[in-house]
Amino acid sequence: MTNLVVAAVPPRAQLRRLAPAMVSTIAMFAMVAVCASLQSDVLTVTGLTLILSATVPLVIAAQAQMMLMSVGDIDLGIGNFVGLVTVITATKLVSSPGTGMLFLVGLVAAYALLGALIHLRRVPSLIATLGASFVWLGLGLFVLPTPGGSTPTWLATFGSWAPAGFPAPLLPILVASALVWLLASRGSVGVRVRAFGSNPVALQRAGLSPLAARVVAYGVAGALGVLAGLLLASQTGGGDVSSASSYTLITVAAVILGGGSFRGGNAVPWGVAIGGVTLGLVSVVLSLLDVPSNMQSAVQGAIVLAVLAGRVVVGKVLR
Amino acid sequence: MTLRTLARPWIWGFVASALVWATILALSSQGGGQTVSLALSLAPYLVIVGLGQMLVITAGPGNIDVSVAPVISLAGFVAVAATAATGSVAVGVLAGIGTGLAVAAISVLAILGLSIPPIIATLAAGLIASSLTLSLADGFTAVPDEGLRQLLNLRPAGVPVLAVAVAVLTALVVALLSRTTYGRSLLAVGQSRPAAERAGIPVARVLAATYLASGALAGLAGALLAAYIAPSPDLGTRYLLDSVAVVVIGGTLISGGRAVPVGIWGSALFFILLDGLVNLVGWSTAAQNLLKGGLVLFVLFLAGGGTRRDATTSRPRRRPRPATAATAATTTGDNTHG
């Protein structure tokens, strides 16, 4: 009998958990609405394509950040890592696709190795990924000192793909988020990863390897970082190791906006997609509004604060 | 016990800087003493920022101040403008410190009032500060005070006056941490925020003071750097990542609760000497970054470990409360949270 009663009660705890992402969703739609009121073309397929396309690599890099945050780590190297991937894409992947692919796989492996070292040597991920970010930057400059190169044709074709009646950037965002959701929220791999972030002792007692969980999380993050780099290269038509350096902190903000936390144990792929799009739209809103050029970063900061403050308010109401 | 002390990472900053110094000496076979002297005239700025960052990191998991870079830039302009307006260097430096306090106040409001994670709150405060910097920089006319610059360049017997002053500041921070209630409270909050709260420590006040201190120190660094170099909108850019890196290589626990102010000197010297070495050898930025990153990782992986007990055998916790995750079971050297 109690089970029935409990099942019928509105799941307030769940509501509270979803609240952050809901606030971000509202913020996202509010921003689209503001854009649309300033420029009615925003709501056309072309308009949506234009304003969303730049958020695609950001969203996917934010999913990578989320994988690490779900084990309680933070990645301060993701920006330079994505930049390094664009560099490899623009050089090796064009000149000899086989070697290029091998390099990219090697990068994913390097991420997994970094995760393993962090775990085995028990060092803080924050500083290890910070150190790694210098390495990614150095490697990128080494491979391609000057921004340039070109993207493989298949990638460029994808970058300029414009189906009728459907904003193309939505596809990679939805597909990547759905994959991450299947992997991290639904699948058993995700359970291991989140369990590690939540309570590593429990994982170990059940005979599962915390090391494996962390390595998987890092490996998936690395793969997502590679994907983000490929998509960024498809949009920029070349490689530039420092083209994504702003991603490092923005992706953290996107995960937080999407309802993630620093504590680990949570995977919020859909929230991250929304948080990433919201943050990506800030630039659009800024360019549509006539904000004085000097004040634009202040407005960006204020928007982030306002969305998070909204979260607090909703959280209080739901409590 | 001695092995453990050896493994304490703060030693590695000094070891690494000694190695780099020896390499420089071997390469150029001259000016060994002067190399140290010049490094000591650059290190204090990084040490000042690092001390503030260290206090913040010591406040426990998730605490980090990513607004130091914009604060340095903004404080530089404000300090120079205030000095020019009043003719007093002291007023200028105080204005720089005040600027840091003001930006930190925004972070504090967001962290404590709105429960926004520090990394995001300070990011937003920093964005606001950089807007102010750009507005100030637009048509900025004041020039840094010559007297202050000469003071910063003063090196009687090869020992920079500023280095001595910042060494005193470091000693003050050491004393602050061990001799004052604020310092002890900060260390307690960093070890376990709930435990500190139950021990009657005013956690919010301690956190507020900590972020304000970091802001003030970044502001001070900005005021001095503006006189030493020149006010510019990207005066502080490099200091964010470097300040975090020097704190951690310096041996401060990234998970909070243990601060090693002296260690910052070792790692700051290491970074500065490394720059010198790279420039001397004429390596490209690619090599410079690879070396820096590689060495950070090397020192980290070599010195890391050992502090966290094996997960299965850690002492059981008696009663987890509904609101809490069971992750607090491992207490020291745990994985970091921002």
Next chain:
Amino acid sequence: MHVDNLPVGPLAAPPSGDREPTGAQPVVTARQVTRTYGRTRALTGVDLEVRAGEVLGLVGHNGAGKSTLMRVLAGLEACDEGVVTVRGQEVPRDVRPGAAEFRAVRMAYQETSLCPDLTVAENIWISSRRCLPRLRWRRAASAAVQRRLDEMFPGHGVVPRDRVEALTLARRQMVEIARASLVDRLDLLILDEPTESLGPDAARSLYDHVRTLTARGTAVLLISHRIREVLSVADRVAVMRDGAVVADKPAAGLSEDDVLVLMGAEVAAPADPGPAPAAVPAGDRPVIAELRAASGHGLHDVSVRVGAGEVVGLAGLAGQGQQEVLERLWRPVRKDTTVLGSRAYVPGDRQRSGVLPLWSVAENLIVTAMRGLARYGVRRRAEEAAAVRSWVDRLAIRGGADAGMTELSGGNQQKVIVARAFASTADLVLLDDPFRGVDVHTKTDLYSLIREEAANGRSVVWHSSENAEMAHCDRVYVLRAGRVVAELAGEEISEERIIAVSFAESTEAPQ
């Protein structure tokens, strides 16, 4: 509350003579098992045998090595010396968690070993994945845990897709026990202090289930500090002391006092709480803290008064609003709460909100008093050192002032945390059930400390889940569902009385 305090009959079918499991197969055996952690010899040569179809009770003082032994028997840790055999097979030395030999040995941990951020079903997958299908495991896990919970704890109120974080402590414990028992083959089920967070109904149905398990031939190893409970459920009782099993006897015929003696207790101590405190009428004392008809956040119209020098108890079943009252007194931000003077808090959950793990005993002990001793924010270390010395001596804290806090045993850690509160100048000390799982000797020391400090004019508000402890109070408020259902003073305070009001349906919701 204690299940063994219930004025009802035995919890489960009493072990009867014909169930004497002499001929039963041993499931797990330990021979001369030792285990050391650094300089601590947790196990000093344990011999123990668990036989199929029996309930083996295991008792011992804190730190006797019970949990360590269980970790060895469950294959989570290897022993240093000695032999562990499972179903007659000797286990290799380099055993790791999840080893095949130990598949059929399952353990419900003292502190739950669930992942708070995961749902119940996901937690079940983690520990029982071997008996779940690869596809659609979520549905299978939900169904399995739902069924098991229904069997073990009818009316449990747990939904498999709830996140563990959102469950109450009691429900988490239920899930933990269900988790342990969900496996395709169960030879031995170890329950390490399973009822610490459970209500009496849940405890009773748990022990009923234990009986059905043993009837099927499963062995159950039960660890508890509630000796009466162990005696009523177990077929056989093993007593551990200082890392070794010192006695192994049939439960029938053992009395509580016998067990206490075997554990090394002076039996007189707990039974006699000393001279009953003089029941000074509350009206005669100046009121230093007060809750006036406080409502909200789990409280309904609660009025509590605390006089100077008074020890006020908060009793009742666990989680009925006692902690909320303490919380209000600790942070009197609402209009309906007044507290005159300073406060100190003794948390019950010492690992999370008590211990400052990087510090020594001295540093942990003085952190609260430090603020009062300091001048202009600068510490006065001589005074601090003197205070530390006197408290370390007064409470006989083993390890001394310079030992690392985490090197201390649990009971000694708890002493430090209690000393921390009383070393301060606080006028009001709030105790949040701090003596759970603390052994008898430490407890008696701390009880007398509380009385002494009250005699010196301090006020104490003391929440305890052990009703016997309430005898040390001047006045006791019994809470139920966020309301004060009774106020007892002086001679009125007794376990029986508290239990009566805690459970009496008539007293509920007097509107």
Next chain:
Amino acid sequence: GSGCGSRSNDGGGSGSGDKPFIALSNGFIGNGWRQTMIAKFEAAATQAQSDGLLGKFKVVNAPGENSATEQVAQIKSLLLQKPDALLIDPASPTALKPVIQQACDAGIKVVVFDSAIDAPCAHVLLNSFKDWATAAAEPLVKGIGGKGTVIVSRGVVGSQPEEEMYKTTQEILAANPEVKVAATVNGMCDGAKAQKAVLGVLSSVPKVDGVIGCGDGYGVAQAFSTAGKPIPALTFETNGRALNYWNDSKLDNGSVAVMSDPGQSVAALWEAIDLLDGKDIPKQLTFPIVLVEQKDLGAWASALKPDEYAAWPWTQDLFRKQVEAVKTGGAPVQPPIPSAAN
């Protein structure tokens, strides 16, 4: 304080035929050069607006670090607003290629300035980096008498302009074999970074006669004064601070001040207006760098605020003359040095 505004009475701006709507996308606003560039543009555009040459303009700066991704996003949202012409100071010489193509496809005139970019549809206006490097090194080498020890402070290593400049520098050094290079540091065309980089090597090198840099002389001078060494010949930045320092310290040792011209944004504005008028303008225009020699030092120094960079005051007229000069291969136009009143 400045701002970008839509002070036009022409609401829609797009395709309305009369006065054009011009947008400027700037990839980075964090240094004095870029700020001067924006300020000059806003002043000129406001003036052009009141002169009736321009309907509306808009400036968008990518916030934060020099971020090509931010700039791509902003250009995409600018495309939505359908400007008639788009001026771009790129954060990256490659990353904008696809989006520039997109803009061209939408019928927008694109003028990229300050950096070469490999986008065939765009018009490019820039300063010659070869000229810059030559103007930096040659007078300096001459000033120290064709022999001695120098430090080379490289710019943003990895960027294509820097490669070109470094090559030029090396050629000049090769032609003067008696000039020895004691160290090559990474100054990143940034006084603060150069100051630290040079300070880092000063104790390890012999006496230095000159530092061939990339507009970082002021910081390098600070490094030498910190080290207590005499100030060698330097390549100063062209801002008020450096020029005043140079002027006040009476250095006459072959030092120069040279940098690219932040007034390019104004020239690009005129180019866009002329392009929209259908005028024929070469795809690639090279405009003169700003070189401050000892003789002009006083005039420049008094005209500039500390963080303001010397910029040529391009007018529509001067711009057209320079375009003619480029077409005919004649001598570049020499705009007047602005007076302090400006």
